[in-house]
Amino acid sequence: MSGTGTFVVRAARDEDLAHLYEMAKLTGGGFTNLPPDRRALKAKLDRSHAAFERDEPSVKDELFVLILENVTTGEVRGTCQIFTLVGQHHPFYSYRISTLTQHSRELERTFRAEMLSLTTDLEGSSEVGGLFLHPGERAGGLGLLLARSRYLFIRAHRARFGDRILAELRGVIDEAGGSPFWDGLAGRFFGMNFQDADAFNAINGHQFIADLMPKHPIYTAMLSESARAAIGLPHPSGRAAMRMLENEGFAFEKYIDIFDGGPTMTARIDAVRSIREAREAAVVACDRDGGSEALVAHGRLSDFRCSFGTVREVGDQVVIDPGCAQAIGAREDSTVLHVGRL
Structure with missing residues (x-):
């Protein structure tokens, strides 16, 4: 267990760019909010600085970047992010899992087909994301400190956030760094492998999804077995994060990420345990x-x-x-x- 006062979560500063870049190179892919690209990270820091400088009790599309620092050594050991209002400049897409039930009187059979529908239902939510803890610090509850510090920040600046909050968990990534879900669905339409699409999205945003993704529902029975098996599952490294979210009151309401099929967890902000009990x-x-x-x-x-x-x-x-x-x-x-x- 980490001692009191040894680690602190604070606002990111310009000099943290090099630390963010080094951590981004350790993520192993599929980590859209922390791309290993200096320009993209610098743009995030600039956006975060503007959010920290604005002191008005109103909700705007902003990003706060927080840093975990060892106050004894001065080392940066982790980071996390808070988005106040997603889907304002570009659509915030998710797949929603739904079921269509049909009955044939002649065959005396009922058919239940699972479908994925492209949706922007979660537009206007706040989001917690971008959480990364240095591999050498994954003990002593520091992931919990990083994760829950965001809720205390929201509680301290409640007027800057909306009514609903979400967290996207990274989906299943194979040993080669690819995504079975992407390969079985979107990759067929885009002609790009997962790594290239993920890198493009992290730097340029995902408007290209709106331009090229089919808008009609996808029947999961038509996907490969490996793609179907990945739907709604977190990456093995994200299982603990999923449990922490569930402990806070987040739930999986059948929304998944359009890239890797990972689960999107949602909650009402004022019902989040750390916010409610603070x-x-x-x-x-x-x-x-x-x-x-x-x-x-x-x-x-x-x-x-x-x-x-x-x-x-x-x-x-x-x-x-x-x-x-x-x-x-x-x-x-x-x-x-x-x-x-x-």
Whole structure:
């Protein structure tokens, strides 16, 4: 378990570009929100800077990029992203799994056909994505810190987000880096392999999907067995992320990614557990005299910082440990957000 105050989640800065690029090269493909392309990453940082600088309580199409830093060594060890409003400049496409039931009186048989329909149902949602943790840090709950820090950020800036939130999980990728789902469906129409399509999408957006993807429903029975088997399944490395999302109240409502068939998880923002259970309180003291393990956040916009800490409630105020207080820049009389560590 990582000690309190050792790691902090903070706003991304210009000097984080090199770290983001190095992490992007470790993703292994299929990670659209973290492409191994310096220009695309720089564009994300520029967009994030603009979002952090705007201080108005209204919802616009914005991106916040957060960074996980070891405050002892200064090393960047992870990243995550929050999109406030998807599908505003380009359609946000998903496949929706549906079933068509037909009955033949002559044959006395009922046929149930599963179909994939191209949809923009999730347009206007907020999105949590782009979460990547350095392979050397996948212990001690740091993935949980990265993931849940986003919900405390949303809670601290609630007016900047909509009513619904989604998370796309990477789908099944084979040993060669290809996608059985893509090869069995979209690849037939596009004449591109998954790696090329994924790289193009990460840098240029997926308007080309709108231009070339067939608009009529696809019967899954007509896909290859490997493509059908991948529908709605997360990449093995994403199973823990799926469990974390389910613990927060996200559910799989039969929306899947159009590239790799991975599941899209959705929730109402105010029903997300970390947002719903987070409490705002003034810090009455900083000491090490016990308390409950928690995520603690302090500061707004570019000053936002979140870390593990111990919290002891004293009436409607809290006592937090000094390590956490130092990491997040809080002191006595500061106001913090805290939520119990699951």
